[in-house]
Structures are given as structure tokens and as C-alpha cells.
Amino acid sequence: MTKSFVCAVDVGTGSARAGILDTRGTLLGRAEHPIVMNRPKADHAEHDSQDIWSAVCIAVRAAREKAGVAAQDIVGISFDATCSLVVRGKDGGQLSVSVSGERRWDTIVWLDHRAIAEADECTESGHAVLDYIGGVMSPEMETPKLMWLKRNLPGTWNEAGYLFDLADFLSWKATGSLARSQCTLTAKWTYLAHEETGWRHDFFQAVGLGDLFERGNLPNKASPVGADIGRLSAQAAAELGLTEQCRVGAGVIDAYAGALGVLGGFAGDETNIGRHLALIAGTSSCVMAMSPDPQPFAGVWGPYYGAALPRLWLSEGGQSATGALLDHIIRWHGAGGEPDAAMHAGIARRVVELRKIDGENLAGRLHVLPDFHGNRSPLADPHALGVISGLTLDSSFDSLCKLYWRTAVSIALGVRHVLEALNENGYLIDTLHVTGGHTKNPLLMELYADATGCTVVEPLADEAVLLGTGMIAATAAGLFPDLNAACVAMQQGGKTREPNSTAAGRFDRDYRVFLEMHRQRQALDAIR
Template sequence: MAEHLCAVDVGTGSARAGIFDRGGTLMGRAERPIAMNRSAEGHAEHDSEDIWAAACAAVRAARDAAGIAPGDVAGISFDATCSTVFRGKDGEQISVSSDGDDRWDTIVWLDHRALAEADECTATRHEVLNYVGGVMSPEMATPKLMWVKRNLPGSWARTGRLFDLADFLTHKASGSLARSQCTLAAKWTYLAHEREGWRHDFFAAVGLADVFDHAALPARASPVGSDLGPLTRDAAAALGLTTSCRVGAGLIDAFAGALGVIGGRPGIERHLALIAGTSSCLMAMSAEPRAFAGVWGPYYGAALPDLWLSEGGQSATGALLDHVIRWHGAGGEPDAAMHRRITDRIMQLRAAEGLDLAGRLHVLPDFHGNRSPLADPHAVGVISGLTLDASFDSLCRLYWRTAVAIALGIRHVLEALNANGYGIDTLHVTGGHTRNPLLMELYADATGCTVVEPMGSDAVLLGTAMAAAAAAGLYPGLEAACAGMRQEGRARRPNEAARPRFDRDYRVFLEMHRQRRALDAIG
């Protein structure tokens, strides 16, 4: 009997695939790059066929690395960024790029072209906003659709199918037009807890009364991990698998990470998943809905059945550290070697100066808006305390204080969550930040929480493998798959001696927010 699972994770710059056994052990992993087009300022597009090809190549390589046969894989599922794919009525690619090239048919999650449209959605004060923190983000689907309809009417007229990227991939794999409850609830204003999930009056209010004529959206969403059917013959050949492999309803990448690190844990309301890479997502779950401004959700069943999920986030974290390196005169290309060089030097400087290193240098990290807890996509970053020093050490000091600011931003979100009914004291961190020792230390010391780093596997891929396991019937349901495949982690407790330093920094952090608002008011 086939008892292996395949998980595909599509991020901002690559597609990754992992092969797992039914106990959650990662047996083989591979990664392939994907293309991005920057057609205008604030615009970013993918080619969905390029993404599918990269996913297929990664799956074939991961299976080879695992040393298993195609027929050994019982189930597959996909997670992806919340990017939006435009297709024609016959499945052809539809351009969302100002250059008109149909290859670029996908608006990337980080694309902020639809800021004005997001503000219009917020101005409606419609009920659906109660489940997105009260403010519509340009990273969600509705503003992006509005922008395309207004600015690319020819593309809109040709559009017959719209997908969140994870749903596009399950469609390519299975042929099913089903959509995941995760993607629709989190990004498409679908109210999964209601008998009628779609609010047609909301779409009419923002000029999208015809969206259902262009999107091929289902009346009901499919729960994460539900069986969408077998791989098609073409998909099986492309992926190097067989048509006996079942396809599970997928999820957004951060939600997969949440499943991978806190799915199946008792006392789940004490645990928070921090999925941290280019941006950072913070996922908390509860048995009852907790709606409040500045945190997306609550979403019903967006990860686990019968649980509500609240999502906080920072729109640029790893991307912000990369930006600091590129921006500074002593910087350059922000590759892994440069990050290590800077980190090593910071460790040396701290050995001499302690936690007070660059103590008068303060950063407000909202260079790409504030997703949580202020829900202000127009927010901007601030740096206070610069001098004429342009040396490599000055870059290191700025990098260190930017990392401190990122950790203080996590503390800001945590305080909002805990003020609204959560009792979070443990952070489970997954993603690229686990490779940055400064951030991992700061997440504990600046927040006062225990930080758990997963061991032995990629937690985002693991969460997606859990969905595949449920679809394949290796477990009786998604919750059982989470419990059966969960991997333990390494815990780091906060350094109490560091608390006074970061308490002072946090007071400055909050004051900088206040002063920025005051400056904006003057302007």
C-alpha cells in the first residue's frame, strides 16, 4: 500500500517539494526557481505555467532524492502565496501586466497596485470587513480584481476563471474547479461559517457584481485536506507520479506553516505560529471567533476544522533586511554569505558593547506598510539616529537595530492578540528566519515568549503533507493527520537580563508610531 505523501510549497521566488512518510519524516526535498515580472512601480507578476513547470520539476527531483517509486505516493497537496491567477473561459492565460503579455497572468501577493481599491472596499463598512480586521488589504483578492477590471478591461472581459494560486495548482493536478476553504475565507471575503458564504451585495458595492461570471467560483468551499480526486493522466506524467495519487484541497503557505508547527497541539490557544521569511505571518487559533481591528480574520476552518484562525503579519521582514543591505553604501547583494558576514560582525560588536549596541539608533520597520496591528497599508518606515558613518560597522549596527525592530513588531501583534482573549506564551517559528541567529534570539528576548524551532523538516511542507495525508485516507481526518505527523522542536527561553533593554526599546517603538501619525496629520 502506498504510504508516502508529496507536498508542494510555492513561495515568492521558488517552488519547493517534499516527500514525507506517514509519520511526518521528510525523506527528500527539492527546489526550483520561479520567474517574477516587475512591469511597473508597485507591480509584480508571475507566470502560472512557469510555476506549474517548476513545481513538477521539484516533485520529480524530491521523489528521486527520497528513493521511492512513483506509485509509492498516495497523496499530494499544494500550498502557495496568496497570489491571484487569471485564466480565460477555456483555461488560457490572461495578462495582468501593463505590457500586455499573457504569460504574466498572476498578480503576486506582495503587489500593491490596488491600494486605492482596497481603501474603497474599507469605505463600504460592509459586514465582510469584520472578518479581515476591519480594513481591506491590497494583498487580498477583491482589490486586485477591481484594479484589473478598471485598468485592463480587455483582460477582464476575457477572464473566465479566477484562482488563488494554491487552488490553481490543485486544479492543474486534478482538473477540479473546487476552491479551498483556506484561500476563499482568508483572501476572497468568503464567510465559511455562514450558510450562504458569498455576499453578493459587497461585490456589487465595489463594482464587481459580475465577478461570478468571470471567476467560476463554487457555492461552497472545500475544507483543507478534502479529497479533490486523483491526479489527471497529464498531471501524473508531469509530476512523475501516478493516477492513483489523490489530490488534497490546499492552503495558503503561511496557513500550511501553522498546521506544521501547531496543528494537533493541546492547549492550542497558548501557541502561535510565526511563519517568517520575506514577510512574516502570525497565526493563532481558538474555539470561538475573536474579531478585532488590525488582525485579519477570524476565519472559520481556514486551517483546522471547527477552529477560528486570527492572522497578524508584517509585510516586509526578511525583505527589509535585504533592503537595508542593498541601500547602505557598505552593503551589496544580500545573499546568504553577506547576511552571515554581517551577523558574525554584530556578534563581535555585541561582545564589546552588549545589548546597548547602537542604542540611540531606532527603526520603525513599516517600509511596506503595517499589516498588523495597525492595518495601515500606507504606513512608512522611519530611521532615527543616523550619523555620517558609512563604514561596514555602521551597516552592521543598522542591520542589528532593524532586526530588533522586526522583533518589536512581533511583540506589538502579540499584545493585540493577548488583549483580545488569547494567552500566547510560546512562538513556533518556521521559515527562513530560523537560519538567522539574531532574529531567533530576539524573538525570545524582545517578546518574553518561549521560542520553539522545529527540528527535522520544513514545517510549511509538513503542513501541506498533512493535508495530502488526509486526502489520501492515511488518517481519518486532518486533525488526526496533524497529531500523527507532528514533529518536535528545540525550545529557547527568553534571557530575563535582556528584558529592561527591550522594554525601553519598545517604549521608543510605540512613540515612533505616535510621532509618525502626528507628522502625517500635519502633512
């Protein structure tokens, strides 16, 4: 009997990963290939979309080989990616978004903050679309990046024929379809999926982007997550090592795939879903909660309608640099170096020893405010800065370990900060479902429970982001009646960790310090 399989593609900040899954959600083969990033200036970060497509093709071929599945048995594929902005010309060719002028750099990476002034302008417009992004435009969304492009690289803007969120670019490369996903447009392009009209053209007029639709080739309607947008083209099938029979599903931003991967089991359970938070924690951290009714409030992105599960509203908070911050601390410290797996593991081991020697209050006077790349939520302040308080002349490896530990504490307290904002505004969250690179960090996994007081669930699925995208691919391929059914059938469950109640007092104190540091940092900024 022939079995049906799906292919999931996840493009993160540093690499493209592909997985082959069966209809029970089991990951049968996985492969990864790095992607390049260009940093011509502080706050500028660029990808090469052709390099990304090549990395995707390499990863898909290798994953299929590892899974030992025949190409014709892979009946669906979908893509998730970071919310980076791809710019292509009228002929579909690459167009430079770089001050260097090199055409290959045609993608502004999500973490690029070049458009911070344009983001502020959008916020100052006070337009109604802001009610659906937490009241403040982030430079990590697409509208300010497009404004920057039009003002600073008019040549590129005038030649532009296609503007895509990265996940939509990948489905276009795969099929030639101009469909855009309800996830990408709602979360990053101010599309209002809950309204019949969707786009608010007057907003684009107000911010000087009246010609956006002409430049971008954007559809009037977004495609629901998991909608079948067509078959693989002959060229894409050849490049990916799949067949033209393979259906392609409207994809999602990477964090949203993670939300499906860890919360998909609650699809259809509207009573309980509001108690659960997805924490997709990698280079950055995204926290996502879903509810049957919209929960709008300042400082948390959304509410977005149908951006992950159908008919549910989604609120997204997050921290712009978390894994990236720990990596930065390692590179920055004199006793550090390259933040590879061995370095992270060596530091984590030493922290465990130091906590035995110095006690649980290790480096208790060292405090970190983790906003080294702004504060995504709940302050929604891209201008926010990081702070370290309590330094000495110690430059030993142990001092790096202490700083790493206290930075990890601050990252977990940042999650608590967002969580409290969600719970003050209608959610009743008591469980965190964590996925992404942080699950490889035992210190963070312990802290996510102890510093927040929540139950932490670590998914049994090796790669919950790939699982979420696999659910979307299976829906598009018609293997399930809808996305909810695919999520329930393919979910993998998780193992649970309860918070250590004896640690609560220590982290309550750290949290009071954390809030005070926010206040003091703002007070310093206000001194003229």
C-alpha cells in the same frame, strides 16, 4: 509490504519547493526550483503561472528522486502557495495582468500594492464582511486586486474565465477540479465559511464586481482543507512524475501550511491551543493563533473559520516585509551587496563581535520602524512607511551591521506589537513557534524570545511548511480519518528557547521608542 508516502508542494515568493514525506511526517527528500517575478512598476509584482507549474514539476520530480520513493507509492499530494491571484481565460490560457500587456504575466503577486485605492474603497463600504478581516481591506487580498483589474485592464477582465488563488490554481492544474479551498476563499476572498450561504454577493455588487462569479468560475461552496478533490489527471501525473492513482487535497495559503506544521500537534487540544502562536517568517511574516471561539478585533485579519484546523477560528496578523526588509537593508547600504546566505551569516557574526566590543546596547540610539511595505497589523495601514532614526556619516561595513541588528530588533518588536494586540483581545499567548527563512538567522531567533518575553519553539521538522502540506495530502489520500488525526500523527515537535530575562529592560525601552515612533510617524503624516 508497501508503504504509503505523500508529496507536499510549497510555492513561496521566490521559489517552488517539494518534499516527499512518510506517514510519521519525516521528510525523505526535498527539492527547490526558482520562479520568476516581473516588476514593471513600483508596487506592481507579477508571476507567470506556467513558469510556476513548470518549477513545481521540476521540484516534485527531483524530490522524489532524492527520496528514492517509487511513483506508485506516492498516494497523496497537496499544494500550498502565497495568496497571489491567477487569471486564466475561458479556454484556460494565460491572460495578462500586466500593464506591459504580456500574456505570460497572468498572476498578481500577493505583495503587489497596485490596488491600494480599491482596498480603501472596500473598507469605506463598511460591509459586514469586514468584521471577518479585522475591519480593514488589505491590498494584499484578492477583492481589491480584482477591482483594479476590471477598471484598468477591461480586456483581460472580459476575457477571464477562471480566477484563482495560487494554491487553487495548482490543484486545478493537477486535477481539472474547480474546487477552491476554505482557506483561500475565507482568508482572501471574503467568503464566510461559518455561514451556510458562504458568499455575500451584495458586497461584490457594492464594489462593482457583480460579474465576479461569471468571470471567475467560482464554486458556491468552499472545500474544507484536506478534502479529497480528485485524482491527478493523466497529463499532470506525467508532468509531475507521479501516477493517476495519487489523490489531491484542497490546499492552503503558504503561511497556513506553516501554522499546521508547527501547531498541528495541538489539534483537538482546545484548552491549550490559544497559548501558542505560529510565526511563519520568511519574505514577510505571518502570525497565526487559533481558538475554539471567534476573537474578532480591529487590525488583525480574521477571525477565519476552519481556514487551517477544522472547527477552529484563526486570527492572522503579520508584517508585510521582514526577511525582504533585511535583504533590502543589505542591498541599500553602500557596504552591502547581494543578500545571500554568506552575507547574512557574515553580518550576524560581526554583530556578535560588536556586541562584545560595544556592549549589549549596541547602536542603542539607532531606531527603525519596519513598515517599509505598510503595516499589516495591528495598525492595518497599508499606507504606513518605514522610518530610520539616529543616522551618522558612518558608511563602513560595521555601520551596516549595526543597522541590520537594529532592523532585526524592530522586526521582533513588530511581532511583540501584534502579540500584545492578540493578548489584549482574548488570547493568552506565551509561546511562539517559528518557521521559515528566519530560522536560519540566529539574531532573529534570539530576538524573537528576548524582545517578546515569550518561549520560542523552533520546529525539529526541517521544513514545517512542507510538513503542514504533507498533513493535508495524507488526509486527502485517506491515510488518516481526518486532518486533526493527520496533524497529531505527523507532528515533529521542536526545541525550546527561553527568553533572557536580563535583556527585558533593554527591549522594554526599545519597545517604548517603537510605539513613540509609530505615534510620531502618524503625526508627521497628519501635518497639512
